Amino acid sequence: MTFQTIMSILLAGLGMTAKIFVITLAGSLPLGIVIALARMSKFKILSWPAKFYISFLRGTPLMLQLMAIMFGPYYLFHLELGTNWKFVACCIGFILNYAAYFAEIYRSGIQSIPKGQHEAAAVLGYSKSQTFFLIVLPQVIKRILPAMGNEIITLVKDTSLAFVLGIAEMFTQAKAIAAREVSMLPYAITALIYWICCLLIEWLLSLGEKKMAYYHD
Amino acid sequence: MTVMSLENVHKSFGKNEVLKGVSLSIAKGEVVGIIGASGGGKSTLLRCATLLETFERGSLSYGDLMVAQEVDGRTVYAKKDVLAQAKQRFGLVFQNFNLFPHYTVLKNITDAPLRVQKRDKDEVMQTAAQLIEKMGLQGKENMVPNELSGGQQQRVAIARALCSHPDILFFDEPTSALDPLLTREVLRVIRQLAEEHMTMVIVTHEMAFARDVADRVVFMDGGVIVEEGPAAELINNPQHERTRAFLSKTEQG
Ligand SMILES: Nc1ncnc2c1ncn2[C@@H]1O[C@H](COP(=O)(O)OP(=O)(O)OP(=O)(O)O)[C@@H](O)[C@H]1O
Ligand SMILES: [Mg+2]
Numbered sequence: 001m002t003f004q005t006i007m008s009i010l011l012a013g014l015g016m017t018a019k020i021f022v023i024t025l026a027g028s029l030p031l032g033i034v035i036a037l038a039r040m041s042k043f044k045i046l047s048w049p050a051k052f053y054i055s056f057l058r059g060t061p062l063m064l065q066l067m068a069i070m071f072g073p074y075y076l077f078h079l080e081l082g083t084n085w086k087f088v089a090c091c092i093g094f095i096l097n098y099a100a101y102f103a104e105i106y107r108s109g110i111q112s113i114p115k116g117q118h119e120a121a122a123v124l125g126y127s128k129s130q131t132f133f134l135i136v137l138p139q140v141i142k143r144i145l146p147a148m149g150n151e152i153i154t155l156v157k158d159t160s161l162a163f164v165l166g167i168a169e170m171f172t173q174a175k176a177i178a179a180r181e182v183s184m185l186p187y188a189i190t191a192l193i194y195w196i197c198c199l200l201i202e203w204l205l206s207l208g209e210k211k212m213a214y215y216h217d
Numbered sequence: 218m219t220v221m222s223l224e225n226v227h228k229s230f231g232k233n234e235v236l237k238g239v240s241l242s243i244a245k246g247e248v249v250g251i252i253g254a255s256g257g258g259k260s261t262l263l264r265c266a267t268l269l270e271t272f273e274r275g276s277l278s279y280g281d282l283m284v285a286q287e288v289d290g291r292t293v294y295a296k297k298d299v300l301a302q303a304k305q306r307f308g309l310v311f312q313n314f315n316l317f318p319h320y321t322v323l324k325n326i327t328d329a330p331l332r333v334q335k336r337d338k339d340e341v342m343q344t345a346a347q348l349i350e351k352m353g354l355q356g357k358e359n360m361v362p363n364e365l366s367g368g369q370q371q372r373v374a375i376a377r378a379l380c381s382h383p384d385i386l387f388f389d390e391p392t393s394a395l396d397p398l399l400t401r402e403v404l405r406v407i408r409q410l411a412e413e414h415m416t417m418v419i420v421t422h423e424m425a426f427a428r429d430v431a432d433r434v435v436f437m438d439g440g441v442i443v444e445e446g447p448a449a450e451l452i453n454n455p456q457h458e459r460t461r462a463f464l465s466k467t468e469q470g
Contacts, residue, residue: 116315123267124329124381125304134332138319215361217318 001181009177010189013170020090020159020169025152027095032102033137039107050103057100063161066093070165090162098155105147109140142212149205153198160194170194218245219280220385220416221266221307225287226275228258228265235261236272237440243385246414250421250431250448254463257437259420263387266418267309268300279306280384305334308378312390314370316362316377322349323358326377334381341380348376352406368399372406379415386410388419404430424467428452436460 038050057065070089073079081088113136121131160171174190177183222242228235235258243249251259264270266277268284274292277285284303285294294300316325323345330341349355352372362370371391378386391407392400404426410417411430421427427434431448436455444457455461 114315116311116313117317119269120309120311120315120317122269123304123307123309124377125301125333126329130332134328135317142319212319215318216363 001177006177006181006186006189009173010170010186010193013168013173014193016162016167016169017159017171020094020162020167021155023091024094024098024155024159027091028098028102031095031099032106035099035103036106036110039103040110054100054103057097058104062093062097062158063164065097066090066161066165069093069096086165086167090165090167094155094158094162098151101151102148105144105151106140108147109144110136112143113139139217145205145209145212149202152205153201156197156201157194219243220245220247221280221418222276222278223262223266224276226262226265226272226277228261228270228272235440236265238275239437239440239442240275241435241442243416243418245384245416247433248411248415248417248419248431250419250427250434251437252421252424252427252434252463253437253443254466258440259437260389262437263309263389263418263420267307267387268304269309279303282306305381306384308381308383308386310371310374310378310386310388310391312393314362314367314374314394316370316374318362321359321361322354322365322373325362325373326380329377330380330382344382345376345380348379351409352376353402366399367395368402371395371399371403375403375406375410379410385416385418388417388421390420390422392421392423422467424452424464436463438463 035050035053038046039054041047041050066089069092070086073081073085117135117139118131121135126135159169162169163172163175166172170190170193174186177186220243224240224242226236226239239258239262241249241262251262253259261270265272271294272285272292274287274290275285276283276287276292282299282303283295284300285292287293295303317328320328326345326348327341330336330344331338349358352375354369354372354376357365357369357373362373365373371394375386375391388407392403395403400423404423407417407419408426408430419427419431428448433445434448434451435445436443436451436457436459438459444451444455444460446456451460452464455464
């Protein structure tokens, strides 16, 4: 196998990795807000399930969650979900898991906003949702960006867990090539690519932080 | 004409009754100072009037709007749309400003009129420009609050409250977070508003200011209004023992 072939297979795998990464963020970032709000609700019907959800998803291995979602429908209900299911199950697993982590980060941020901000907005007549989206959330995002950055960078590497479902993301491909060629090279290249991706994300995050550095409170 | 009226308001936090039947009504153009020792319920009264707290007994109205009414010994609040309407009639200036840190000065002032009141953009900008000039904030429009001094921030907060055209403006110790120099500039703009007959209720520890600026002064202690009357009269010649004790203490301090 030439170096070029190896690279083209790995980069195709990277495409799949990126797909999982983007879909996970697109799903779990908003879902995390919903769960955080439920978790902070004064209604126990909302806060208790949210607490349980967060505890369970953070307290069990992601790999196990992925397999449960992948195989659960068949073992529990004898559902045959076709070839597409693998990828869908993978995305659902990642979204549900990361939403639990994001929810706790959102919660810490939302609770750190002084009560006076809510009160000033209430007196000016802002509705509850206007207050949240216009006044609170922008300040929350600034405060939680570093913690979010941590999770997002972890996600880049966690996508490799999709190999347990046999999804052809980068790590799965590297493993296959390494076994066939009896070589460490694919692993080394893969490590480098993950790192480059993380550097790129770190750079984007620092841009975001700079953009919000125009104020502090 | 009565702009705001509180009647026989009772408010408790748990078992602690903080307001024990307070009635206060404010006429258009009137400036009322509220004084009293710490813990007397002054802030709680303002927070009840501005709907930041709910009370258990008593009633509240803004002009012809019944906001809360006592029915069979319990307060019943009006529907959401009435409350929203009432919120257009008052403004509140906080001790610690509570400006929105991520908004510029101009956006702090104009955002609620545009987004909540849905007023015309040109008109709001014009109103804001006038207020900025009146508050001595020219050139600060595009700064964010943390770039301003405390006195400037409080003047932005006053402009923000005024830009929504409230019928009445409440102040809760607007200068307590400021050093004496900055206090003076904030008191100056409040004094100017008083001269323009803006209806205001001001909780303050500045006795001289209350005496000079307010038409009427209310002394609160232990959750009740102990004494009220024309500002100079009440401060110079209090009738009640508790008022006298409080005033002599503040003079010494
Ligand atoms: N959210 C709250 N929960 C419980 N108790 C409260 C709350 N807010 C105020 N209180 C209590 O109510 C009483 C009156 O407080 P309030 O803040 O209205 O007094 P104040 O006259 O404004 O005093 P100060 O001059 O110190 O501002 C105090 O005993 C206070 O401890
Ligand atoms: Mg107070």
